[in-house]
Amino acid sequence: MKIDVLWSPSELEGVSVQDRVAVVIDVLRAGTTIATAIRHGARAIFPVASIEEAMRLATSLGRGEVLLCGERQGLRVEGFDLGNSPAEFSFDLSDRTIVMTTTNGTRALAALSAAKVTYVASLVNLSAVAQQLGAAGGEPLIVCAGREGRVSAEDALCAGLLVERLVNEGPLISGGAAGAQLGDGAVAALALARAYSPADVLFLRNTAAGCALEKIGQGRDIELCAQVDAIPEIPVFRERQVTRLDLATELGSGGRQKAV
DSSP states (O other): OEEESSSSSGGGOOOOOOOOOEEEEEEETTHHHHHHHHTOOOOOEEHHHHEEEEHEEEEEEEEGEEEEEEETTTEOOOOBOOOOOGGGGOSTTTTOOEEEESSSSHHHHHHHHTTSEEEEEEEGGGHHHHHHHHHHHHOOEEEEETTBOOOOOHHHHHHHHHHHHHHGGGGSSOOTTOOOOOOOOHHHHHHHHHHHOOOOOHHHHSHHHHHHHHHTOTTHHHHTTTTTTTOOEEEEEEETTTEOOOGGGGGGGOOOOOOO
């Protein structure tokens, strides 16, 4: 198994993502928020890059039938139903459809629309995603959402922790990462993880994104985003939407991962 880590979506330029099993990491906060929404029963989440696109899609789907969600500069977009705080999505969302746009995370997902399959990861579902990657085999491409086109320490750390789990637990996972070949980005992320593990609230607070959340009064979200393995669900992005990976039907689809 070869494992690549891109520290920001800008590194995708010139990279072929077709036939790759991809992962988008956005710890603060879209990855955590999406996992939280899936955990609470959301049927589908449509991630889009711009506010205008989000509004058009919500209108085409039926504005009264969807939750329009998103942020810019960390704050809820005016006129939207919800922002990008995982705390806002901690209620019964059974069968709800969500249209979401964020500064970093949803744009990274949109950039990977051509991938074979893309999982959404953060600290809260780290081990679940690692287990799925080991079972899926292939050559994982891990993409950090970053922050405004630049590297974000929290996403890079999470990527390193994901690589560490694949490397350490590979022999225990069918099709796992025993003897994994690491690209340079994965080597650097793994070194970061080994230097700063375990991830904790203090580390996240001291990042640029953490400081920005504190400044706008949303520091409580940092604690929610730091809860490693709090969510067992795996959000999967295919055909322009994020749904919950249904492991129970995986074998029924001939070994191919299947979302519901």
